[in-house]
Amino acid sequence: MNFFKLEINLIFKFVALTVTLFFSSISHSAEGGPCKDYGECDVFKYSLNDIESLQRGAATYINYCYGCHSLKYSRWGRVASDLQIPEDIFFENLVFDKSIKPGDLMTGSMPEEESAKWFGVAPPDLTLVSRYKGDDWIYSYLRAYYEDASKQYGVNNLVYPGTAMPNVLMALQGNQRLVCKDIPVLAKNGGEKRDDQGNTITKEKCGFLEVEEGTGALNKEEFDSLIYDLTNFLVYVGEPIKATRERIGWYVVFYFLIFTALSSLLYREFHKDYNMKKGKA
Numbered sequence: 001m002n003f004f005k006l007e008i009n010l011i012f013k014f015v016a017l018t019v020t021l022f023f024s025s026i027s028h029s030a031e032g033g034p035c036k037d038y039g040e041c042d043v044f045k046y047s048l049n050d051i052e053s054l055q056r057g058a059a060t061y062i063n064y065c066y067g068c069h070s071l072k073y074s075r076w077g078r079v080a081s082d083l084q085i086p087e088d089i090f091f092e093n094l095v096f097d098k099s100i101k102p103g104d105l106m107t108g109s110m111p112e113e114e115s116a117k118w119f120g121v122a123p124p125d126l127t128l129v130s131r132y133k134g135d136d137w138i139y140s141y142l143r144a145y146y147e148d149a150s151k152q153y154g155v156n157n158l159v160y161p162g163t164a165m166p167n168v169l170m171a172l173q174g175n176q177r178l179v180c181k182d183i184p185v186l187a188k189n190g191g192e193k194r195d196d197q198g199n200t201i202t203k204e205k206c207g208f209l210e211v212e213e214g215t216g217a218l219n220k221e222e223f224d225s226l227i228y229d230l231t232n233f234l235v236y237v238g239e240p241i242k243a244t245r246e247r248i249g250w251y252v253v254f255y256f257l258i259f260t261a262l263s264s265l266l267y268r269e270f271h272k273d274y275n276m277k278k279g280k281a
C-alpha cells in the first residue's frame with residue numbers, strides 16, 4: 001500500500017512540474033521574442049557533419065572575429081583535428097602568431113581592459129555563445145546590421161539594438177539599410193484587397209532590410225551562406241562532441257531495440273519452462 005502511495009505522489013509531482021514548465025514557456029515566449037526588432041529569429045539548422053562548412057566557418061572566424069573574440073575554452077589542435085585540417089596547413093594558414101602550439105587555448109589577441117575601453121564593453125568570449133544565445137539568434141544577428149548615422153559606428157542592429165559591436169562584415173555584405181516598401185493590403189479572406197478599378201491597394205510599411213546594390217563583395221546568397229558556415233562553426237565550438245554524441249545516441253536507441261527484442265524472446269523462453277512446471281505440479 002505504501003508503495004502505491006509513493007507512486008501516486010510521484011505522478012502528482014510529475015504532472016505539477018509539467019504544468020509549471022508549460023506555463024512558464026508560454027509566458028516566456030510572450031516577452032517580445034529574443035530577436036527584438038527583427039521579429040522572429042530566422043531558423044538555423046546546423047549540420048555538424050558538413051566538415052567543409054565548418055572549415056569555411058573557422059577560416060571566417062579567425063580572419064574576421066578572432067581579433068576581438070577569443071574562444072578560450074577550445075584548443076587550436078583540437079579544432080584542427082576535429083575539422084580534419086592537417087596541422088601543418090592549419091598552422092600555416094590560420095594561426096598568425098607563430099609562437100602558438102597545438103595544445104594552447106584560443107585565448108584571443110586582445111587585452112580585455114583595452115578592448116573594454118575601446119568599445120565600452122569587452123567583446124565577450126564566444127566559445128559558448130551558441131549555447132546561451134542560440135544558433136537562430138547568432139544567424140539572425142550577424143545579418144541584421146543596418147545603416148544608422150546616430151550610432152557610434154554608423155550602424156545599428158535589429159536583433160541587438162544599440163550593440164557595441166561594429167559591423168565587421170560590411171565590406172562583404174555591403175551597406176544594408178532600413179527601407180520602406182508598398183505592401184499589398186490583405187483582405188479578411190487572405191487575398192489582396194483591390195479598389196474599384198481592380199488595382200491592388202497597398203500600404204507603406206517600413207523596417208525592411210535591403211542592401212544597397214553593388215556595395216558588397218558578396219551577393220545575398222553568398223553572404224547568407226558565409227554566415228551559415230560561421231554560425232555552424234560556433235555551434236561546433238560550443239560543443240565539439242555534439243556530432244559524436246548525436247551519432248552515439250542513435251546506436252544507443254538501436255541497442256535498446258535489439259536488447260528489448262532479445263529480452264522478450266528470453267522472457268518467452270522462461271515462461272515456457274514456468275508453464276511446464278506449473279502444468280506438472
Ligand code: HEC
Pocket residue numbers: 061064065066067068069119121122123124126129133138141142162163164165166168169230
Ligand atoms: C572590433 C571588434 C569586434 C569584432 C572584429 C567582432 N566583434 Fe562581435 N562583438 C564585439 C563587441 C564589443 C561585442 C559586445 C556588444 C555588446 O554587448 O553591445 C560583440 C558581441 C558579439 C556577439 C554577442 C555576444 C553576446 O554574448 O551578446 C556575437 C554573437 C558576436 N559579437 C559575434 C561576432 C562574430 C561572429 C564576429 C566575426 C564576424 C565578430 N563578432 C567580430 C566586438 C567585435
